[in-house]
Amino acid sequence: MSMISTQMEHYMVPNTGSTARDFCMLERNLLSHLKLALLLSLLSSSLLLRARLVPEPEGTPSKTEDSTSLPLAGIQLAASLATIIAGIWEYHTGYRDIRDMRAFLIGVNPHLAIMTVVVVAIFATCVVLLVAH
Numbered sequence: 001m002s003m004i005s006t007q008m009e010h011y012m013v014p015n016t017g018s019t020a021r022d023f024c025m026l027e028r029n030l031l032s033h034l035k036l037a038l039l040l041s042l043l044s045s046s047l048l049l050r051a052r053l054v055p056e057p058e059g060t061p062s063k064t065e066d067s068t069s070l071p072l073a074g075i076q077l078a079a080s081l082a083t084i085i086a087g088i089w090e091y092h093t094g095y096r097d098i099r100d101m102r103a104f105l106i107g108v109n110p111h112l113a114i115m116t117v118v119v120v121a122i123f124a125t126c127v128v129l130l131v132a133h
Contacts, residue, residue: 026094033087037080040118043125044076068132072125079121086114 047069090111 022098023095026091026098029094030087030091033083033090036118037083037087040076040080040083040122044073044080047073047076068128072128075121076125079118082114083118086111086118089114 050069093111
């Protein structure tokens with residue numbers, strides 16, 4: 001029993017200062033990344049299925065071409081997976097910094113780069129969909 005106790009002490013962080021608040025911030029950021037990933041995967045699915053919030057009247061041709069829906073859905077799915085990877089990356093690096101008692105308010109460069117690619121993918125999808133209509 002004492003061996004398990006000693007191993008657990010390595011992963012425990014004393015709750016001093018703002019440690020609990022910082023850990024809650026890490027969890028909240030991870031959940032925000034997961035929510036964004038779910039929204040991007042929903043957008044990908046709706047592009048593949050040509051789903052609309054307002055259905056088009058019967059007999060009118062679809063304005064979204066089949067040639068653009070598949071690549072856009074693939075881009076959104078890739079952006080969704082990249083968002084999950086970025087969220088997990090940020091969570092683990094932040095948790096490691098909390099455990100090692102280092103300041104971690106400076107954003108990590110890989111996370112920023114991945115999220116920049118995701119933002120560009122979202123913006124490009126918006127532009128393509130607006131031009132198609």
